[in-house]
Amino acid sequence: MEAPPATTPSPIRLIRVPESFANLESDLFQSLGATVTRKLGRNYRLVRLTDPTQAPPPDLAGFISWNLPVHHSWPCNPRNTDGFIEHAAQALAAKFSASNPQTVLVGALDPGSPNRYYRSLASNLRGRLLQLFPDHCSRLREATDQNPSLPTLFCHVGNEGLFCGLQSPRQSGGFHPGGTRFIRQSDAQTISRAGAKLAEALHHLQLHQSPPAAGSHWLELGASPGGMTTELLRRNYRVTAIDRAPLDPRLTGTSNTLTTIIADAASFHPAPGTSYDALLCDMNGSALDSIRQVLRLAKFLHPGAPAIFTLKLPGANTLDEINQLSRTVIRTAAAGGLNLIAKVHLTYNRHEFTLFLQPSSGS
Numbered sequence: 001m002e003a004p005p006a007t008t009p010s011p012i013r014l015i016r017v018p019e020s021f022a023n024l025e026s027d028l029f030q031s032l033g034a035t036v037t038r039k040l041g042r043n044y045r046l047v048r049l050t051d052p053t054q055a056p057p058p059d060l061a062g063f064i065s066w067n068l069p070v071h072h073s074w075p076c077n078p079r080n081t082d083g084f085i086e087h088a089a090q091a092l093a094a095k096f097s098a099s100n101p102q103t104v105l106v107g108a109l110d111p112g113s114p115n116r117y118y119r120s121l122a123s124n125l126r127g128r129l130l131q132l133f134p135d136h137c138s139r140l141r142e143a144t145d146q147n148p149s150l151p152t153l154f155c156h157v158g159n160e161g162l163f164c165g166l167q168s169p170r171q172s173g174g175f176h177p178g179g180t181r182f183i184r185q186s187d188a189q190t191i192s193r194a195g196a197k198l199a200e201a202l203h204h205l206q207l208h209q210s211p212p213a214a215g216s217h218w219l220e221l222g223a224s225p226g227g228m229t230t231e232l233l234r235r236n237y238r239v240t241a242i243d244r245a246p247l248d249p250r251l252t253g254t255s256n257t258l259t260t261i262i263a264d265a266a267s268f269h270p271a272p273g274t275s276y277d278a279l280l281c282d283m284n285g286s287a288l289d290s291i292r293q294v295l296r297l298a299k300f301l302h303p304g305a306p307a308i309f310t311l312k313l314p315g316a317n318t319l320d321e322i323n324q325l326s327r328t329v330i331r332t333a334a335a336g337g338l339n340l341i342a343k344v345h346l347t348y349n350r351h352e353f354t355l356f357l358q359p360s361s362g363s
């Protein structure tokens with residue numbers, strides 16, 4: 001595939017702010033120099049940026065789950081527009097196929113809606129687009145097979161019309177339109193909501209590095225009742241799970257790849273010579289106490305191994321308070337040898353972020 005031409009930065013952006021931070025929206029957009037022009041679906045905002053060349057500062061980027069320049073829009077109600085799919089597909093092919101995106105993905109602006117109309121429309125529109133775009137666009141099997149740094153044509157469709165932009169998955173905030181694929185809670189069949197959070201986190205990790213290979217050994221802190229543990233075991237990982245509380249009985253005794261330790265993380269000392277391929281921490285309580293335990297145990301990680309850390313934000317409510325706590329935790333992690341790869345708010349994060357960390361070389 002040839003290198004695509006650079007796309008001009010668009011001052012209009014399609015931005016998704018998580019519902020957990022809805023109360024901070026006006027502060028957030030003011031700090032970003034953005035004016036909201038329209039609300040789309042449940043969580044999207046169409047905003048105009050004062051300076052489209054300026055990426056959001058790292059502090060603010062974590063509050064935005066999806067950030068797509070809008071290079072093409074058709075504000076119409078697709079249900080009432082005859083030949084919507086054909087007209088939309090022809091216009092998009094004429095405008096973007098020469099830019100040679102790695103693929104074309106279409107999602108609904110409100111993917112959680114019980115009404116399937118826009119999910120079907122998105123899928124049918126994609127089908128037609130793939131007939132019109134270069135052949136390589138339809139060869140992609142999984143969204144995570146995309147090159148995170150090559151442009152994709154991402155399209156969003158809903159009651160309010162069609163909104164599209166050409167940008168890489170890494171710059172946009174995920175492999176799927178809107179970030180991660182919508183996971184319905186009842187579909188996830190996990191022991192706790194945290195299972196879906198971990199599934200999303202592993203998906204997001206691939207924007208930055210390959211996931212640990214099957215058989216890798218995870219050290220999990222704050223594992224009870226075991227939603228995340230279930231997801232790790234489902235992916236054929238080995239897990240040492242630590243929590244003060246026991247795991248759900250459905251998990252214990254069923255697997256020879258799971259070691260359970262009922263204890264405070266602070267009292268856990270791996271046997272000399274032990275090493276782990278990845279670390280996961282979802283402990284509640286003080287974020288600083290949790291990161292200190294992570295740093296102590298990160299000494300047992302292989303070089304380059306990822307550490308996924310849920311940064312809980314108890315007591316931090318304003319933009320300033322949240323940023324102050326995040327900065328302190330990230331600085332503490334870096335001083336202890338764990339560098340930040342990304343700070344994101346996943347769909348299943350509540351009042352918290354997920355941090356992706358990695359041991360600095362030489363630590």
Ligand SMILES: C[S@@+](CC[C@H](N)C(=O)[O-])C[C@H]1O[C@@H](n2cnc3c(N)ncnc32)[C@H](O)[C@@H]1O
Nearest residue numbers: 192194222225226227228244264265282283284
């Ligand atoms: C949000 S829950 C974890 C949910 C879990 N990750 C899942 O997937 O189901 C937080 C857990 O952290 C545990 N926890 C908090 N501080 C801890 C500590 N110092 N040592 C061990 N476990 C701790 C709590 O007992 C609680 O079970």
